[in-house]
Amino acid sequence: MTVKQLRAFVAVAKTRSFTEACDQLHLSQPALSVAIKNLEDALGGQLLARTTRTLALTPEGEAFYPTAQRLLADLDEAYEEMHNRFSLFRGKIAIASMPSFASNQLPAALKIFRERFPAINVMVHDVIAEDVVDMVRTGRVEVGVTFDPDDAGDLNFHPLFDDRFIAVIPTNHPLSAQSVVRWPDLLEDDFIILQRPSSVRLLVENKLESQGMTLNPQYETHQLATIGRMVATGLGVSVVPSLCLRQMEELGALCRPLEAPIVNRRVGILTRRRYPLSTGARELVDVLAHAF
Incomplete structure (x- = not known):
């Protein structure tokens, strides 16, 4: 059973005329007759009762008519839905981003995306860098923005920029008079840092260890905003x-x-290596890549 056969049957059943059905479908009468005959053969019996003067549906044809209409309506709806998605008239994208990027740089990029594709809904998951990797890997989101995961062979990493860490100090701190702060001076004060397993925490600890320094924090928290307020x-x-x-x-x-x-x-875009992106996700990746 083919779509052509279904459309032929529905046109004939609706008009009760082969001539009108041919005009609607732009088919010759022999082609229309063949389509109906092949459908009847596929279903196993007559759908139309034809005489030289009249054309009517058999009981089986009457029963099949609403089903055929529903199948064609569902098919047309599916075609329209996919066309809208590929044309970016409709859709939804999920992106995961570490909070430092999500709350600072991502909104400007999303504004550009929204201006281009206003009908695409975007769901943002602002989670720690490790969770960004996990959400992309498991397919819960198509796109992630995070630090380079280094050894993630199943993921693609598209670099955006290198992010250099900065010192955060109170306004009345003695170091505020300095244009550049050195680690040994910073470590003399009470230190506030993100809790493990934050990649920021691990990166800082490993870097200091390699330089013979030790981090002994007085305060630990989960949120960068909390760090800013505490400082x-x-x-x-x-x-x-x-x-x-x-x-x-x-x-x-x-x-x-x-x-x-x-x-x-390094900060960049993370996607799954063996899974193609949706049209909307590809456009979002393109906006991010050009924005940075």
Whole structure:
């Protein structure tokens, strides 16, 4: 049973005329007759009762008519839905992003995407870097933005930029007079850092270890915004990705370049290697890549 056969039967059943059905479908009468005959053969019996003067549906034809109409309606709806998706007239995309990017750089990129594709809905999951990798890997989101996962062979990583970590200090701190802050000076104060297993925490600890320094935090938290507020209140000092510079300043803290050693890490787009992206997700990746 083919779509052509179904359309032929529905046209004839609706018009009760082979001539009118041929005009509707732009088919010759022999082609229409063959389509109906092949459908009847496929179903196993007559659907139309034909005489020289009349054309009527058999009882089986009457029973099949609404089913054929429904099948064609569902097919037309499916065609329209897929056309809309491929044309980006409709759809939904899920993206996971580490909070430092989601709350600072991502909104500007999403605004560009929205202006181009206003009918595409975007769901943003702002989660820690490790969860971004997991959500992309398991297919819960198509696109992720995070630090380079290094050894993730099943994922594609498209670099966007290198992010250098900065010092975050209270406005009245002695180091505020310095244009650049050094790690040994920063570690003399009470230190605030993200809790494990944060990749930011692990990166900082590993970098300091390689330089013979040890991190002994007085405060640990899950959120970068909490770090900014705690520093602004005068509870201590911290380091964050430079992605968060504006956020830290809005919370009332000062930010300074950090060196001895410099800590940086590549930020990029994460997708699954063996799974093609939807049309909308490809466009979102393109917007992100051009925005940075």
